[in-house]
Amino acid sequence: MPRPRQKSKIQSPPRAKAFMPVGYYKQQSDAIQLKIEEFEVFRLLDYEGLTQVEAAKIMQISRSGVARIYEKARFKLAKALTEAKKINIEGGENMFDNNWFECERCDSKFNSTDESKIGACPLCSSQNIHQINE
Ligand SMILES: [Zn+2]
Secondary structure, eight states, rough: OOOOOEEESOOOOOSSEOOOOOOOGGGOOOOOEOHHHHHHHIIIIIIIIHHHHHHHHHTOOOOOOOHHHHHHHHHHHHHHHHHTTTTEOSSSEEEEESSSEEEEEOOOOEEOSSSSTSSTTTTTTTTTEEEEOO
16 A cells, blocks of 8 residues: 655745746746645755755655655756756645635735735735635
8 A cells, every 4th residue: 555645844835836948948848847845845955954854844744755855856956957848836745834825817826924814816916816725
């Protein structure tokens, strides 16, 4: 029986949902799918400079889980940069630190500590939003 996947705790969603190469290769249709937990591990280790043990505590997964996700993230990013591929950041098994919402119209993700302010997308003002975590 396959081991149930660990849910990674994410401090905040990525600021962008995708990155596009500029130039000839942007015509390529296939994109790299970077999972949100892969982005988070990469961010914690290489941007924040944390150790794998520290990242594991924050994400509430095992150290070996962090190492496994990190390896995947680095390979995907190296492949995207080398082959000039678009990077989509989406999906995975995650939970967020706060209540996060996603706009149905522009796909932006946002949260607020003030519940009364969550009625519309801060970017496009659409009221067509839904909660992406509990
Ligand atoms: Zn919006």
